[in-house]
Amino acid sequence: MSDDRHHVYDDIVEHDNKLPLWWQITLYGAILFGLVYWFGRRMEAIQSPAQAYSAEVAAQRAADAERARARGTIDDAMLATLSKDPALVARGKETFVTTCAPCHRPDGGGNIGPNLTDAYWLHGAKPTDLYRDVSEGIVAKGMPTWGPMLGDVKVQEVVAYVMVIENTNVAGGKAPQGELAVK
Numbered sequence: 479m480s481d482d483r484h485h486v487y488d489d490i491v492e493h494d495n496k497l498p499l500w501w502q503i504t505l506y507g508a509i510l511f512g513l514v515y516w517f518g519r520r521m522e523a524i525q526s527p528a529q530a531y532s533a534e535v536a537a538q539r540a541a542d543a544e545r546a547r548a549r550g551t552i553d554d555a556m557l558a559t560l561s562k563d564p565a566l567v568a569r570g571k572e573t574f575v576t577t578c579a580p581c582h583r584p585d586g587g588g589n590i591g592p593n594l595t596d597a598y599w600l601h602g603a604k605p606t607d608l609y610r611d612v613s614e615g616i617v618a619k620g621m622p623t624w625g626p627m628l629g630d631v632k633v634q635e636v637v638a639y640v641m642v643i644e645n646t647n648v649a650g651g652k653a654p655q656g657e658l659a660v661k
């Protein structure tokens with residue numbers, strides 16, 4: 479089992495024991511796992527714990543949004559739930575950049591239309607106020623009626639996006655108009 483290596487120091491005899499198989503399997507297994515994991519991460523085939531976590535959160539938020547929509551009532555809570563779904567908000571941003579940007583600037587800072595990134599609102603700050611503004615428009619003031627043009631799903635998505643950019647105060651935005659929203 480053990481070889482005496484004829485090396486004694488302070489009465490301590492050095493042996494050359496063969497390492498048990500389970501120990502070697504653990505060691506080489508850990509090295510192999512490390513290599514595979516490292517390579518997998520490099521090739522982006524394996525998610526980092528942070529990536530896996532945010533993917534799970536995003537999936538949960540999407541499921542919540544789906545359920546809120548399925549209830550069929552558009553209220554503040556429903557729109558707030560939609561605004562927490564990153565994929566839905568990203569679709570809203572696409573609509574915003576293509577449809578709303580000419581008047582509100584691509585970043586929402588305002589142009590002909592008001593700055594949507596401050597905390598001030600002309601027509602109310604509640605999610606349902608934004609939904610009404612976008613869906614029905616404020617025609618007399620030059621804000622078109624988007625409901626029939628975009629369809630309800632896109633209107634909900636773009637409102638969710640506006641809820642996310644509210645209060646981000648982008649640089650060079652238009653001066654505040656309307657009333658400070660107390661939330």
Ligand code: HEC
Pocket residue numbers: 573574577578579580581582590591592594598599600601602608611612616619620621622624636637640655656
């Ligand atoms: C043709 C120009 C134009 C386009 C395009 C446009 N808007 Fe507007 N929007 C306006 C104007 C002008 C107002 C301000 C109306 C007022 O003064 O009462 C406004 C107001 C708003 C408000 C209310 C702001 C407040 O202070 O209460 C929201 C929300 C809004 N727009 C969202 C959108 C979204 C979302 C889109 C894209 C789907 C969009 N707008 C596209 C011109 C536009």
